Amino acid sequence: MIDQIKVLLKSVTGEACTPKAIWKLVYTAIGYVSSFFAAAVLLKDLTGYDILERLIKGHWKTVLIVSLLSSCLHNRKKVNCCKKVSNCDIQIAISVKDIFQNRTANSYVIPTNTFFRTQMDNEYISPNSVQGRFQLKYFNGKLHDLDGLISKSLNSQEIKGLLTSDCFGPVIKYPIGTVAKIDRKGKHFYFVAINDVNEYGKPIGQSIEHVSIALTAVADAIKRMGHYDNLCIPLLGSGHAAIQGATKEDVFQQTVDFFIQCDEKLASKLIISINPKDYLDEKIDLTRMEKYLDYRCEFGKMITSVPCKKA
Structure with a gap:
């Protein structure tokens, strides 16, 4: 069972070491969160509309989940x-x-x-x-x-x-x-x-x-x-x-x-x-x-x- 969990982590990160695999998922997810906020700020600066920024701040938990899932898909390798x-x-x-x-x-x-x-x-x-x-x-x-x-x-x-x-x-x-x-x-x-x-x-x-x-x-x-x-x-x-x-x-x-x-x-x-x-x-x-x-x-x-x- 432990090996299967390690295989799963490596398949979505490419890392055999569990701590490295978890860290890779986390910092990739952080990158996606930053991208979402950057997009919201850019939209506000260009058009004056802050609806996307308010939406992201009001549903930050959803943003985190979506970012983590995106991180898994981004790093995923087929096994x-x-x-x-x-x-x-x-x-x-x-x-x-x-x-x-x-x-x-x-x-x-x-x-x-x-x-x-x-x-x-x-x-x-x-x-x-x-x-x-x-x-x-x-x-x-x-x-x-x-x-x-x-x-x-x-x-x-x-x-x-x-x-x-x-x-x-x-x-x-x-x-x-x-x-x-x-x-x-x-x-x-x-x-x-x-x-x-x-x-x-x-x-x-x-x-x-x-x-x-x-x-x-x-x-x-x-x-x-x-x-x-x-x-x-x-x-x-x-x-x-x-x-x-x-x-x-x-x-x-x-x-x-x-x-x-x-x-x-x-x-x-x-x-x-x-x-x-x-x-x-x-x-x-x-x-x-x-x-x-x-x-x-x-x-x-x-x-x-x-x-x-x-x-």
């Missing part, structure tokens, strides 16, 4: 945008908010490890990661239920894994790109294995190729057992997976390109979720992202499409 792909029945949106605050989405992509571990002890799964936030929101205190649902999904697909062990004991390691589909509270969640981890849950052997493998695997899972609806996806591999070379902008472009060029419809609307902290820390450039999205949505289908087949 969300949505574009329709040309000649294709799909919309792609950029949303700066926690992934699970995108309530218009029906399905979500959750990056995970090849062990499909859910333990949060010693931050094996970080509570700040997408998977960690999912577990706290939907399975807080009931991780055994989540483990059962993941195992059920993997077993139903007859996916073969390799028996190994980590700090919690025996575990099955699945290939990169393995997807387990979980249904919870009317929503659909696609857990996709995007990185290997050591016995303590720390990422190892990261590769930028894992991002494309994960995207292809999610597309295949949607076609086999998913739903054509609003899909929300984070910037895969650019967070706690710590994939070398997976910069946020590169992953964003790769995600946009993949869904635009795919030869089958995977979603009616794709929502690319940007972590508010990344926006506040200026790790992303929303203006560049929107320009890229606008260009690709307008001309993307002119490029030869690529089939969405499982890697």
Whole structure:
């Protein structure tokens, strides 16, 4: 909630620091108040009519409110945008908010490890990661239920894994790109294995190729057992997976390109979720992202499409 308030302040001021953001709003509002009074005085000097001056003095509270609203509009920067792909029945949106605050989405992509571990002890799964936030929101205190649902999904697909062990004991390691589909509270969640981890849950052997493998695997899972609806996806591999070379902008472009060029419809609307902290820390450039999205949505289908087949 605090991050969302900071995002709101930054969106209307351009300042990540809350005191600076508030001050920018205030002094811009003061500028508008001064402009209103200056206009009233100028009208009186030129024509002799003081009606505007009396009106402003008699409704000074309204003038302050209008000035503050004008200040917000003057400094406002967009943090969300949505574009329709040309000649294709799909919309792609950029949303700066926690992934699970995108309530218009029906399905979500959750990056995970090849062990499909859910333990949060010693931050094996970080509570700040997408998977960690999912577990706290939907399975807080009931991780055994989540483990059962993941195992059920993997077993139903007859996916073969390799028996190994980590700090919690025996575990099955699945290939990169393995997807387990979980249904919870009317929503659909696609857990996709995007990185290997050591016995303590720390990422190892990261590769930028894992991002494309994960995207292809999610597309295949949607076609086999998913739903054509609003899909929300984070910037895969650019967070706690710590994939070398997976910069946020590169992953964003790769995600946009993949869904635009795919030869089958995977979603009616794709929502690319940007972590508010990344926006506040200026790790992303929303203006560049929107320009890229606008260009690709307008001309993307002119490029030869690529089939969405499982890697």
